[in-house]
Amino acid sequence: xxxxxxxxxxxxxxxxxxxxxxxxxxxxxxxxxxxxxxxxxxxxxxxxxxxxxxxxxxxxxxxxxxxxxxxxxxxxxxxxxxxxxxxxxxxxxxxxxxxxxxxxxxxxxxxxxxxxxxxxxxxxxxxxxxxxxxxxxxxxxxxxxxxxxxxxxxxxxxxxxxxxxxxxxxxxxxxxxxxxxxxxxxxxxxxxxxxx
Numbered sequence: 001x002x003x004x005x006x007x008x009x010x011x012x013x014x015x016x017x018x019x020x021x022x023x024x025x026x027x028x029x030x031x032x033x034x035x036x037x038x039x040x041x042x043x044x045x046x047x048x049x050x051x052x053x054x055x056x057x058x059x060x061x062x063x064x065x066x067x068x069x070x071x072x073x074x075x076x077x078x079x080x081x082x083x084x085x086x087x088x089x090x091x092x093x094x095x096x097x098x099x100x101x102x103x104x105x106x107x108x109x110x111x112x113x114x115x116x117x118x119x120x121x122x123x124x125x126x127x128x129x130x131x132x133x134x135x136x137x138x139x140x141x142x143x144x145x146x147x148x149x150x151x152x153x154x155x156x157x158x159x160x161x162x163x164x165x166x167x168x169x170x171x172x173x174x175x176x177x178x179x180x181x182x183x184x185x186x187x188x189x190x191x192x193x194x195x196x
Contacts, residue, residue: 026057028188042069131170132181
């Protein structure tokens with residue numbers, strides 16, 4: 001599939017996001033995550049992003065992770081399409097990030113060595129198919145990170161977070177060699193492990 005075709009599909013999902021007017025609640029997403037989180041030991045390290053705009057609202061999910069005693073880290077966009085990670089706790093001070101409208105905690109930045117003990121990664125997506133193909137916003141931040149993380153021996157499950165209508169049938173999304181598939185999909189309607 002050509003880059004043009006991929007961008008057309010991405011544009012359609014972005015447009016649908018812009019047209020969203022409420023609906024799913026933060027608590028629905030947190031409730032849907034309960035079966036996924038039950039297997040984690042207290043004190044596990046979990047990555048979850050701070051939602052912005054019309055992304056699925058992760059606020060209650062982040063609170064549930066902290067309440068369960070997990071170490072929560074959130075991704076921070078860095079120059080050069082790279083990610084670093086920052087510890088997050090409820091009430092953490094937020095500062096403007098690299099991109100307008102995307103907040104990030106004030107605090108230390110961790111790189112790959114500090115997060116190799118991750119037990120779960122919850123990452124954003126515009127859409128995910130039943131075969132684990134993830135469509136991001138096009139910057140390649142997560143694909144670059146996941147490639148490095150897996151190459152370094154990182155084995156935590158990667159779960160994409162989407163709205164219910166953004167979980168689509170297998171084969172619906174274009175993918176290329178740089179796209180890293182996910183292990184599961186979390187949406188307000190539930191959690192699904194993907195078959196690859």
